[in-house]
Amino acid sequence: MSEESLEGNCLVAQSGGPTAVINASVAGVVSEALNHECIGEIYGGLNGVLGILKEDLIDLAEESQQNIRGLRYTPASALGTCRYKLEKEEDFERVIEVFQAHEIRYFFYIGGNDSQDTADKISKLAQDRGHEMRVIGIPKTIDNDLVGTDHTPGYGSVVKYICTVVREFTLDHEAMGQHDLVSIIEVMGRNAGWIAAGATLAKRRDNPKDPPHLIYLPESNFSREKFLEDIQGVLKKERHCLVVVGEGLRDKDGNYLANASTSKDDFGHEQLGGVGDYLATFVEQNLAVKARSAKLGTGQRAAAHCSSQTDNDEAFLCGQAAVQAAIAGETDKMVTLVRGEGDPYTCETGLVDLSEVANGVKEIPESWIAEDGVSLAFQFIKYAQPLIQGEVEVPHENGLPQYVRLSKKRIRRVLDKYVISD
Amino acid sequence: MSEESLEGNCLVAQSGGPTAVINASVAGVVSEALNHECIGEIYGGLNGVLGILKEDLIDLAEESQQNIRGLRYTPASALGTCRYKLEKEEDFERVIEVFQAHEIRYFFYIGGNDSQDTADKISKLAQDRGHEMRVIGIPKTIDNDLVGTDHTPGYGSVVKYICTVVREFTLDHEAMGQHDLVSIIEVMGRNAGWIAAGATLAKRRDNPKDPPHLIYLPESNFSREKFLEDIQGVLKKERHCLVVVGEGLRDKDGNYLANASTSKDDFGHEQLGGVGDYLATFVEQNLAVKARSAKLGTGQRAAAHCSSQTDNDEAFLCGQAAVQAAIAGETDKMVTLVRGEGDPYTCETGLVDLSEVANGVKEIPESWIAEDGVSLAFQFIKYAQPLIQGEVEVPHENGLPQYVRLSKKRIRRVLDKYVISD
Numbered sequence: 051m052s053e054e055s056l057e058g059n060c061l062v063a064q065s066g067g068p069t070a071v072i073n074a075s076v077a078g079v080v081s082e083a084l085n086h087e088c089i090g091e092i093y094g095g096l097n098g099v100l101g102i103l104k105e106d107l108i109d110l111a112e113e114s115q116q117n118i119r120g121l122r123y124t125p126a127s128a129l130g131t132c133r134y135k136l137e138k139e140e141d142f143e144r145v146i147e148v149f150q151a152h153e154i155r156y157f158f159y160i161g162g163n164d165s166q167d168t169a170d171k172i173s174k175l176a177q178d179r180g181h182e183m184r185v186i187g188i189p190k191t192i193d194n195d196l197v198g199t200d201h202t203p204g205y206g207s208v209v210k211y212i213c214t215v216v217r218e219f220t221l222d223h224e225a226m227g228q229h230d231l232v233s234i235i236e237v238m239g240r241n242a243g244w245i246a247a248g249a250t251l252a253k254r255r256d257n258p259k260d261p262p263h264l265i266y267l268p269e270s271n272f273s274r275e276k277f278l279e280d281i282q283g284v285l286k287k288e289r290h291c292l293v294v295v296g297e298g299l300r301d302k303d304g305n306y307l308a309n310a311s312t313s314k315d316d317f318g319h320e321q322l323g324g325v326g327d328y329l330a331t332f333v334e335q336n337l338a339v340k341a342r343s344a345k346l347g348t349g350q351r352a353a354a355h356c357s358s359q360t361d362n363d364e365a366f367l368c369g370q371a372a373v374q375a376a377i378a379g380e381t382d383k384m385v386t387l388v389r390g391e392g393d394p395y396t397c398e399t400g401l402v403d404l405s406e407v408a409n410g411v412k413e414i415p416e417s418w419i420a421e422d423g424v425s426l427a428f429q430f431i432k433y434a435q436p437l438i439q440g441e442v443e444v445p446h447e448n449g450l451p452q453y454v455r456l457s458k459k460r461i462r463r464v465l466d467k468y469v470i471s472d
Numbered sequence: 473m474s475e476e477s478l479e480g481n482c483l484v485a486q487s488g489g490p491t492a493v494i495n496a497s498v499a500g501v502v503s504e505a506l507n508h509e510c511i512g513e514i515y516g517g518l519n520g521v522l523g524i525l526k527e528d529l530i531d532l533a534e535e536s537q538q539n540i541r542g543l544r545y546t547p548a549s550a551l552g553t554c555r556y557k558l559e560k561e562e563d564f565e566r567v568i569e570v571f572q573a574h575e576i577r578y579f580f581y582i583g584g585n586d587s588q589d590t591a592d593k594i595s596k597l598a599q600d601r602g603h604e605m606r607v608i609g610i611p612k613t614i615d616n617d618l619v620g621t622d623h624t625p626g627y628g629s630v631v632k633y634i635c636t637v638v639r640e641f642t643l644d645h646e647a648m649g650q651h652d653l654v655s656i657i658e659v660m661g662r663n664a665g666w667i668a669a670g671a672t673l674a675k676r677r678d679n680p681k682d683p684p685h686l687i688y689l690p691e692s693n694f695s696r697e698k699f700l701e702d703i704q705g706v707l708k709k710e711r712h713c714l715v716v717v718g719e720g721l722r723d724k725d726g727n728y729l730a731n732a733s734t735s736k737d738d739f740g741h742e743q744l745g746g747v748g749d750y751l752a753t754f755v756e757q758n759l760a761v762k763a764r765s766a767k768l769g770t771g772q773r774a775a776a777h778c779s780s781q782t783d784n785d786e787a788f789l790c791g792q793a794a795v796q797a798a799i800a801g802e803t804d805k806m807v808t809l810v811r812g813e814g815d816p817y818t819c820e821t822g823l824v825d826l827s828e829v830a831n832g833v834k835e836i837p838e839s840w841i842a843e844d845g846v847s848l849a850f851q852f853i854k855y856a857q858p859l860i861q862g863e864v865e866v867p868h869e870n871g872l873p874q875y876v877r878l879s880k881k882r883i884r885r886v887l888d889k890y891v892i893s894d
Binding site: 064068097124125126127128130131210213214215217218219221222224225226227233235251252255324327342343344345346347348349351352353354355356358435438439440441446448449450451453 | 647
């Protein structure tokens with residue numbers, strides 16, 4: 051840790067899938083950066099590393115205060131995001147060139163594990179090239195699968211929205227209660243089932259039989275036979291059955307259950323979808339009951355209208371903490387959320403080496419999944435419950451949420467144009 | 473109109489698909505009924521006409537005031553609903569028998585066109601049998617397809633939720649803006665495209681190019697060729713394309729585009745679904761772009777967490793107005809919403825003959841659909857905009873909406889058990 055003051059400009063960028071609170075982290079960076087005289091300009095990189103490669107940088111200090119305040123409740127990625135993976139040597143060299151040209155001494159990268167890996171590599175290359183710079187990652191992912199942090203900003207909000215929707219589906223089911231009825235709600239979550247698991251919070255306190263009756267996680271090998279048995283068991287007792295499934299369900303051989311699309315993103319992740327529809331059809335074909343499906347789609351990760359104030363506050367805090375850590379001389383670290391011991395829930399920030407986070411995946415502890423494989427143990431509920439507390443107030447105009455768009459005033463390019471080779 | 477005071481009990485029941493505000497109408501009935509001494513007991517029929525046939529009646533006056541107040545923001549159907557169609561003569565006779573046994577002199581039936589038809593038949597049979605009774609229908613349907621009323625309670629709320637979701641999808645799309653991307657959002661609406669059309673309100677004022685870029689209504693014959701052309705046209709200009717489709721899309725021969733399930737409900741309506749997934753796959757197969765789908769499912773009609781205060785107030789008002797009309801001697805009528813002329817928007821209630829409403833379907837006027845067939849004219853926007861104004865405040869507990877369940881204290885059955893023949 052070098053404690054001397056480092057003078058220069060700062061750059062913040064966002065990467066990976068949008069969330070309801072990723073912009074709150076940008077707001078945290080900007081508001082904290084303004085407090086430190088050693089930070090000159092506050093730049094934003096458009097569309098993650100792509101904006102750095104292309105020198106597409108904006109001056110965040112030029113944004114109105116209303117806009118920066120508006121980032122607190124505006125979902126998705128106000129700076130734009132990307133799934134481009136820095137791999138080629140010339141790309142990395144270009145990043146360093148851009149950082150040198152604009153005297154970037156503080157780099158804050160908000161993203162998931164792939165993004166933290168990118169930040170780690172950039173940090174190490176900068177050291178290698180003798181460009182003094184402090185690089186701090188800011189955690190972000192609805193998937194909650196980052197190692198080194200208790201949980202990730204973005205997770206609490208997606209869970210809050212899904213649970214709200216499940217409660218409303220539940221009342222709809224109960225109202226139609228004269229017939230056997232199965233609803234399958236498909237939620238996001240590629241490898242780890244944190245999001246699907248979170249749906250368990252929709253149960254009212256002391257009502258363990260409340261929907262969702264069955265939750266299927268990508269972690270558990272999915273068996274079609276057991277699935278039908280599970281549903282029949284619930285229908286017998288409850289007359290209706292509400293199921294939540296993670297999009298990444300796989301059978302015991304590791305094959306995805308449904309794969310509506312065969313496309314892959316730039317990181318080679320398979321794009322999943324359609325498992326809800328698939329299972330609803332499977333139920334109708336095999337049991338004499340009506341089955342429906344719902345798929346909230348990518349809107350679920352951007353559902354700021356129903357987001358968690360706790361999540362939002364923590365995302366903001368992570369942005370502030372990143373700047374404070376960098377000012378204090380830290381580099382090559384990611385901000386973490388550290389849960390206090392005991393009740394009530396408290397949370398402060400910590401730091402972890404980027405290399406430790408990069409490309410790791412945090413799975414749900416096995417003991418947090420109940421023995422039936424379709425519900426969650428109390429440890430999970432105790433863990434997740436605090437993360438959905440509090441309602442973010444979104445200003446409305448003309449009946450709809452009034453989200454902000456940054457004015458995105460570009461700073462002057464000083465380098466030659468760079469062509470990204472595909 | 474017989475103006476003399478009629479002494480007896482009142483019964484309210486709900487029918488058809490749940491909505492975010494149908495319970496507000498029950499609250500309106502109960503609170504108004506309490507004001508009139510000629511009304512003795514205030515009963516609720518469980519699960520629509522099924523509850524009447526089975527003598528499954530509850531005492532609504534026994535419910536706590538908290539519960540009745542909670543109905544104002546609790547979605548779905550607190551009394552339960554049904555899609556059972558009264559057709560057999562013995563069923564009708566049984567209804568009259570139950571009404572006579574419990575001295576029901578006021579019957580309020582909250583539902584869509586099928587339900588108003590049922591109410592009309594019951595009313596006429598009661599007259600025939602010499603059972604003096606006043607029957608008033610209360611409009612309800614997210615589909616907004618009832619004739620005789622300017623709009624229907626339930627519609628404004630589903631549109632508000634869909635538009636909120638579309639705005640959030642839009643930000644998500646914009647954030648990912650480096651690639652061509654198509655999202656298809658499938659919304660409810662079997663025959664009339666009022667719900668899909670409502671999504672146009674998601675566009676910001678003075679931003680006609682905002683998503684949804686394309687809206688396909690069941691009214692317009694769907695052409696697969698034009699669909700692909702439309703999308704290519706949008707992608708060329710906007711780089712991304714957000715499409716809203718009504719579930720009931722049909723081609724020029726009247727065939728449903730997609731029909732994931734072949735089941736029919738008790739009224740013979742085909743249960744639709746899957747057109748969003750179908751079209752996303754169709755796009756990927758025919759255009760070299762990534763396409764995603766989302767399907768909000770039946771949760772959309774129960775999304776009280778994002779419902780319209782205007783809609784809610786009007787649903788309550790319809791409940792009150794029904795009681796007032798019956799007390800004033802009206803019968804065999806449905807309450808209507810009557811829009812005031814000029815700006816700002818005002819609305820009061822009126823009455824229309826049940827027979828006029830029964831089984832009619834109100835379609836969107838052709839001139840309200842723009843010439844391109846995929847957007848709405850200003851007349852539609854002017855019509856729909858006021859209906860989504862204001863945000864219903866839902867109390868939260870432990871991070872989630874706290875909806876009420878009625879305690880449903882059954883009244884004593886006095887008749888022999890009735891077996892409903894299938």
